Amino acid sequence: xxxxxxxxxxxxxxxxxxxxxxxxxxxxxxxxxxxxxxxxxxxxxxxxxxxxxxxxxxxxxxxxxxxxxxxxxxxxxxxxxxxxxxxxxxxxxxxxxxxxxxxxxxxxxxxxxxxxxxxxxxxxxxxxxxxxxxxxxxxxxxxxxxxxxxxxxxxxxxxxxxxxxxxxxxxxxxxxxxxxxxxxxxxxxxxxxxxxxxxxxxxxxxxxxxxx
Amino acid sequence: xxxxxxxxxxxxxxxxxxxxxxxxxxxxxxxxxxxxxxxxxxxxxxxxxxxxxxxxxxxxxxxxxxxxxxxxxxxxxxxxxxxxxxxxxxxxxxxxxxxxxxxxxxxxxxxxxxxxxxxxxxxxxxxxxxxxxxxxxxxxxxxxxxxxxxxxxxxxxxxxxxxxxxxxxxxxxxxxxxxxxxxxxxxxxxxxxxxxxxxxxxxxxxxxxxxx
DNA sequence: AATTAATATGGAACGCCGATCCAGAATGTG
DNA sequence: CACATTCTGGATCGGCGTTCCATATTAATT
Numbered sequence: 161x162x163x164x165x166x167x168x169x170x171x172x173x174x175x176x177x178x179x180x181x182x183x184x185x186x187x188x189x190x191x192x193x194x195x196x197x198x199x200x201x202x203x204x205x206x207x208x209x210x211x212x213x214x215x216x217x218x219x220x221x222x223x224x225x226x227x228x229x230x231x232x233x234x235x236x237x238x239x240x241x242x243x244x245x246x247x248x249x250x251x252x253x254x255x256x257x258x259x260x261x262x263x264x265x266x267x268x269x270x271x272x273x274x275x276x277x278x279x280x281x282x283x284x285x286x287x288x289x290x291x292x293x294x295x296x297x298x299x300x301x302x303x304x305x306x307x308x309x310x311x312x313x314x315x316x317x318x319x320x321x322x323x324x325x326x327x328x329x330x331x332x333x334x335x336x337x338x339x340x341x342x343x344x345x346x347x348x349x350x351x352x353x354x355x356x357x358x359x360x361x362x363x364x365x366x367x368x369x370x371x372x
Numbered sequence: 373x374x375x376x377x378x379x380x381x382x383x384x385x386x387x388x389x390x391x392x393x394x395x396x397x398x399x400x401x402x403x404x405x406x407x408x409x410x411x412x413x414x415x416x417x418x419x420x421x422x423x424x425x426x427x428x429x430x431x432x433x434x435x436x437x438x439x440x441x442x443x444x445x446x447x448x449x450x451x452x453x454x455x456x457x458x459x460x461x462x463x464x465x466x467x468x469x470x471x472x473x474x475x476x477x478x479x480x481x482x483x484x485x486x487x488x489x490x491x492x493x494x495x496x497x498x499x500x501x502x503x504x505x506x507x508x509x510x511x512x513x514x515x516x517x518x519x520x521x522x523x524x525x526x527x528x529x530x531x532x533x534x535x536x537x538x539x540x541x542x543x544x545x546x547x548x549x550x551x552x553x554x555x556x557x558x559x560x561x562x563x564x565x566x567x568x569x570x571x572x573x574x575x576x577x578x579x580x581x582x583x584x
Numbered sequence: 585a586a587t588t589a590a591t592a593t594g595g596a597a598c599g600c601c602g603a604t605c606c607a608g609a610a611t612g613t614g
Numbered sequence: 615c616a617c618a619t620t621c622t623g624g625a626t627c628g629g630c631g632t633t634c635c636a637t638a639t640t641a642a643t644t
Contacts, residue, residue, distance in 0.1 A: 179631090180630080192593070193593045195633080200631090250462060253514060254511050292507075294511055296503040296508070297507075298510065303465055334481030338494070358569050358573055360576050361572035361573035391601070403602085409621090413602065
């Protein structure tokens with residue numbers, strides 16, 4: 161009940177808007193009562209973030225297609241869940257200790273094992289994918305969470321693009337000619353691009369291409 | 373000067389240990405004076421984190437080998453720099469606005485352009501790699517930053533591994549048989565494993581394997 | 585039904601933090 | 615030498631996480 165209320169407050173006011181006083185008022189109680197059920201604010205936020213991961217599981221299709229496809233769908237479901245709760249993105253950590261983080265990593269590992277990769281690489285590859293999913297999601301989503309409600313994401317990107325455009329092309333040849341892409345890009349596509357790159361690498365390693 | 377002192381304090385006491393009062397005392401001044409030079413604590417940590425990125429550049433070799441190799445070396449240099457300043461890991465964000473983050477992304481983009489990838493994919497691939505580097509580094513390193521000075525990383529991993537071992541193998545088949553890997557793994561190798569997976573995917577896309 | 589232990593509450597209080605204020609010192613300018 | 619600007623640093627404000635503790639509620643035991 162407490163965690164649900166915390167998630168609601170975090171969704172509404174962002175991370176800095178979650179206060180024990182406010183949460184207590186929302187639940188018609190005092191701050192002291194909350195501390196009977198948890199030790200820390202850190203613990204509360206961790207539990208709230210883990211709950212968001214739980215939403216991702218509920219949304220992810222689990223029908224038995226190829227392992228690669230299912231891995232991809234799972235990753236995208238996590239991204240989407242974090243995108244709906246931006247404050248959570250920077251709080252899903254590894255190695256996993258909380259319930260849903262554990263489930264997620266186990267599911268990834270099971271799927272990786274099904275690709276035919278040699279067993280001694282399962283751990284390294286599974287964690288690499290897990291790290292990509294949560295880490296890159298956090299990178300993409302967190303800036304949006306930091307924004308004031310006033311400035312939209314588009315305005316923020318436009319502003320950044322403008323700064324890039326003002327850079328000296330001699331020092332920043334790449335950025336200077338890429339401002340248009342920055343302004344127009346879609347966060348979700350960007351996440352998926354990298355994901356496919358990673359999964360392609362996985363497939364190449366799993367069944368090496370025939371020698372030319 | 374302020375940023376340097378902030379970095380020193382962050383290195384010594386972690387993120388929660390950086391205080392305007394403490395920083396002011398360290399510099400023989402008052403908190404008010406600091407606010408003349410910056411607007412926020414957020415801005416201060418952002419600048420401090422960007423400075424750490426600068427260290428990475430200083431350490432990265434820039435000799436003209438293959439673009440892929442240089443990309444790899446640059447990524448590892450960033451990881452190592454963040455590993456030496458764990459508090460910074462969760463504060464390097466994208467899209468880039470600060471000086472060294474801009475330099476990093478531009479460098480990555482320039483190297484990606486050199487791989488022969490079609491131009492319209494440069495932005496997506498470069499940002500994907502950039503996101504991987506900072507995002508996955510943050511995932512791997514941040515837990516270490518949160519640890520009390522008392523508990524070492526090994527103790528922490530051993531503890532987590534024990535929890536995994538206690539899980540029901542029926543519910544968590546993968547984790548239950550992977551505790552040994554967790555206990556023994558090396559963070560840096562783990563980062564590199566995923567990085568190579570990603571770069572492999574990049575190479576495959578850049579020059580597609582000859583049809584069988 | 586009465587007694588007592590364990591569990592849970594919630595408001596007041598503590599210490600500390602980010603941030604602001606502002607009188608005045610230092611520095612440069614005509 | 616006046617004067618505007620830049621810069622300082624200590625006092626102060628409001629608010630936060632957290633703790634404390636007297637009280638209420640529930641469960642277990644006689």
